[in-house]
Amino acid sequence: MPLARIDLRKGKDAAYRREIGRVVYEAMIGAGVPLKDRFQVMHEHDADDFLFDAEYLGIHRSDDLVIIQITWNEGRTVEQKKALYKAIAEGLHAAVGLRLEDVFINLVEVKKENWSFGNGVAQYAT
Known part of the structure; x- marks a missing residue:
């Protein structure tokens, strides 16, 4: 049921990106997401298209x-959610050496009927 969108600056190799996806997926499993429910979109951005405040809330981002x-x-x-x-x-720190400060996570919660996994059917709708 989850859809993970992962955004980062261009320049990391495919193995790095795969590890990020793996860690996010395994953490979601730990939060109760069903096995094999892996849908992820990874997108790399040029520096000019990846904007963020490097000091917001006193967190020093790179x-x-x-x-x-x-x-x-x-x-x-x-x-x-906190555990996730x-x-x-x-997990990202251990797997790819990413600093904890450089992990920004946003959750969007939706009702079950807001999904169609294929065939034009709302599989989770009651």
């Missing part, structure tokens, strides 16, 4: 910033 937006079904607790944020940030 040009290695990765922005992760996950659209998923509503209903998870704040504690589950931590798992992604720490």
Whole structure:
């Protein structure tokens, strides 16, 4: 049910990008996402098209910033979301050496009927 959009600056190799996708997927599994429910879009941007405040909220971001937006079904607790944020940030640090400060995550929660996984059918609609 989740759709993860992962944005970063151009210049990282395919193995680096694959590891980011893997870590995000495994963290979502830990948050209760079903196995094999992996839908991710990775997009690289030129520096002129990847804009962010390097100091917002006192967090010192570098040009290695990765922005992760996950659209998923509503209903998870704040504690589950916090655990997801931590798992992604720490997982990316361990897997690719990404600084914790360079992991930006946004969750978008939707109702189950807002998905069609193919065939023009709302598979989760009741």
